[in-house]
Amino acid sequence: MYKILISDKLAQEGVDILNSIDGVEPVVNTGLSEDELCEIIGEYDGLIIRSATTVSEKVLAAATKLKAVARAGVGVDNINIPEATRKGVIVMNTPGGNTTSAAEHTMALMLSLSRNVVPACNSLKAGAWDRKKYTGNQLCGKTLGVIGMGRIGMSVVKMALGFDMKIMGYDPFAVPEKAKEMGVQVVTDLNEIYKTADYISLHIPRNEQTTNMIGAEQFKMMKPTARIVNCARGGIINEPDLYAALEAGEIAGAALDVFPKEPPTETGFTKHDNCLVTPHLGASTEEAQIEVAVEAAQIIADAIKGGPIRNALNAPAVGAATPKVVTGYAELAQKIGRLMAATIVGPVKSVQVDYRGSIAEKDISAVTTAFSIGLLQANLDVPVNIVNVGLLAKERGITIDELKNADSKDIASSFTAQVATDKGTRSITGTVYSEGVARIVSIDGYMVEFSPEGPVMVIFNDDKPGVIGSVGTVCGQHGVNICTMGVGQKTDGTAVLAVSLDKKPGEEAIAQMKKLDFVNELYTCDLC
Ligand SMILES: NC(=O)c1ccc[n+]([C@@H]2O[C@H](COP(=O)([O-])OP(=O)(O)OC[C@H]3O[C@@H](n4cnc5c(N)ncnc54)[C@H](O)[C@@H]3O)[C@@H](O)[C@H]2O)c1
Ligand SMILES: O=C(O)[C@H](O)COP(=O)(O)O
Numbered sequence: 001m002y003k004i005l006i007s008d009k010l011a012q013e014g015v016d017i018l019n020s021i022d023g024v025e026p027v028v029n030t031g032l033s034e035d036e037l038c039e040i041i042g043e044y045d046g047l048i049i050r051s052a053t054t055v056s057e058k059v060l061a062a063a064t065k066l067k068a069v070a071r072a073g074v075g076v077d078n079i080n081i082p083e084a085t086r087k088g089v090i091v092m093n094t095p096g097g098n099t100t101s102a103a104e105h106t107m108a109l110m111l112s113l114s115r116n117v118v119p120a121c122n123s124l125k126a127g128a129w130d131r132k133k134y135t136g137n138q139l140c141g142k143t144l145g146v147i148g149m150g151r152i153g154m155s156v157v158k159m160a161l162g163f164d165m166k167i168m169g170y171d172p173f174a175v176p177e178k179a180k181e182m183g184v185q186v187v188t189d190l191n192e193i194y195k196t197a198d199y200i201s202l203h204i205p206r207n208e209q210t211t212n213m214i215g216a217e218q219f220k221m222m223k224p225t226a227r228i229v230n231c232a233r234g235g236i237i238n239e240p241d242l243y244a245a246l247e248a249g250e251i252a253g254a255a256l257d258v259f260p261k262e263p264p265t266e267t268g269f270t271k272h273d274n275c276l277v278t279p280h281l282g283a284s285t286e287e288a289q290i291e292v293a294v295e296a297a298q299i300i301a302d303a304i305k306g307g308p309i310r311n312a313l314n315a316p317a318v319g320a321a322t323p324k325v326v327t328g329y330a331e332l333a334q335k336i337g338r339l340m341a342a343t344i345v346g347p348v349k350s351v352q353v354d355y356r357g358s359i360a361e362k363d364i365s366a367v368t369t370a371f372s373i374g375l376l377q378a379n380l381d382v383p384v385n386i387v388n389v390g391l392l393a394k395e396r397g398i399t400i401d402e403l404k405n406a407d408s409k410d411i412a413s414s415f416t417a418q419v420a421t422d423k424g425t426r427s428i429t430g431t432v433y434s435e436g437v438a439r440i441v442s443i444d445g446y447m448v449e450f451s452p453e454g455p456v457m458v459i460f461n462d463d464k465p466g467v468i469g470s471v472g473t474v475c476g477q478h479g480v481n482i483c484t485m486g487v488g489q490k491t492d493g494t495a496v497l498a499v500s501l502d503k504k505p506g507e508e509a510i511a512q513m514k515k516l517d518f519v520n521e522l523y524t525c526d527l528c
Helices: 012-020 034-041 057-062 081-086 099-114 117-125 151-162 176-181 190-196 216-221 239-247 286-304 324-343 365-377 389-395 467-477 507-514
Strands: 002-006 024-028 046-049 068-071 090-093 143-147 166-170 199-202 227-230 253-256 275-277 348-357 400-405 413-421 424-432 438-443 446-450 455-462 482-489 494-501 519-526
Touching (some): 002 286, 012 024, 012 286, 034 057, 046 286, 057 081, 081 090, 099 151, 099 199, 099 227, 099 253, 099 275, 099 286, 143 151, 143 190, 151 166, 151 176, 166 190, 190 216, 216 239, 239 253, 239 275, 324 365, 324 413, 324 424, 324 438, 324 519, 348 365, 365 389, 365 413, 438 482, 438 494, 446 494, 455 467, 467 507
Parallel strands (some): 002 024, 002 046, 046 068, 068 090, 143 166, 199 227, 227 253, 253 275, 348 400
Antiparallel strands (some): 348 413, 413 424, 424 438, 438 446, 455 519, 482 494
16 A cells, blocks of 8 residues: 655645545645654655645655655745655656646736735725725736746736736746747846836746845846736745835835745735735635646656656656666766756857767767756756657757767766856866766866765855865855865966865855855755
8 A cells, every 4th residue: 555645735636536546545644844744754655745845855864665746736946856866756746737826816916016905905994995095006008027937927928918018028948939929028138127127027936046036136226116026936035135125115015925934934024014915825726726636646646656757857867778878977967957057147048068088979869868957957847857858948949969079088088068148158077987986077168076966066266365265164164064176277367166065055155155255156056
């Protein structure tokens, strides 16, 4: 009997499906603390969650039988996917089931904010009849900036067009043609949206690149009449900076459905008069909940019973028949793809992969595929795997040029990926030694050798004495241990410091390092 724990509120229709499947026993047990979950998770083969359960490294360590986690919804920022991957636990989600509900809630927030629905309602219920105070604004004719043009973003675009809004859109990984055909002004510089939009709506995942993406600097660019809606994830907006911007009148209002910690503990910004809040209700409709529950039940039952694996966010690119050397390069290439995604800025314009030495004599299609999965997965909540990566890349206008040259002077074999965006070109080279050990050996021409394992940090810096010591000190202060380190210099006085770490530095540590005067760019990424 396979036991499946349902640790968040799931529509009964999903539970019924699991009850109807032979050999599967669902157990509903919600509201568990991390320790309580750790105590019981060892009994379970499968876990179904929504956003309230955090599948942390500690939970995964205790989950000795766990084969699969199904997220009944989209966002998977509450699941430690690198750790799940390390442990061979499949992570799946149910994209699409709550798209319409989240888009409708976004429109509800935008309208309520513009027409003062909540304060006007409260005032009337308190006995007042104040029509002047609650005069609002029309959406019609206003400019809406949509950041993230995936499923929900595009659904919001369609609805907002119905309100005769003008739409600007930004999404480095989206298909611009589709949006352009709908009349969206697609921009490649986010600042254009910050400076122009009357409404800004976020529809992107929270990850290392998007956390604190909108803060004091961005609010200062916005119009004093601008309103911002976050129905995506807390923490994408820097909430203390939002409070300061509302206080200073730098923007007119904000509507938040999501918070860095839920329920929110820092409640200053939630109580602000110009801030409208809802308790993460984007997907909370009967329709969406039935759809995601049914899909989550079906996919997890199939996965743990050895059936087809659908919507997996961590499926491998290689099969059992792939030669060992190609498998080694595919694993390295996927990590290089992830590191690339974490260190590039702006929309991808061109991608090239270059195979040198003995690897160039093999069939390297699985390696290029693995690189594309790494590059795309970091920015998409749809599962990216061997099945759909080609299509997803094509839809986004990304083509990969493959170069092969069996003659390699410096190294037996190597894999180099080069990605150009409108902000510049980044190249990362790695190699797999004959014993199967993988190393990244060069970033942007800086010769650095470090292990592409676990959390890594790449710092582009001015080449000065004390860099290693200062970074090491900050890491040490925050209990982060440096495992391997590579330093590369150029004659122009710049250098790169690349380190692999025992754990990812927290936001405070990263902010402290970014303030060091020699740091020009700093990126972190978990390569698991
Ligand atoms: N409030 C809610 O209840 C609720 C409900 C559903 C989803 N969500 C959130 O909404 C997000 C979007 O969901 P979706 O179904 O549209 O996902 P999606 O994967 O279809 O779309 C996300 C889009 O964001 C883009 N993107 C990624 N990084 C970006 C960046 N730095 N700048 C601009 N664009 C970027 C991607 O290219 C993609 O097109 C989810 O990640 C989830 O966190 C919230
Ligand atoms: O990412 C999602 O699907 C939404 O944020 C919904 O979260 P919920 O399932 O906790 O309502």
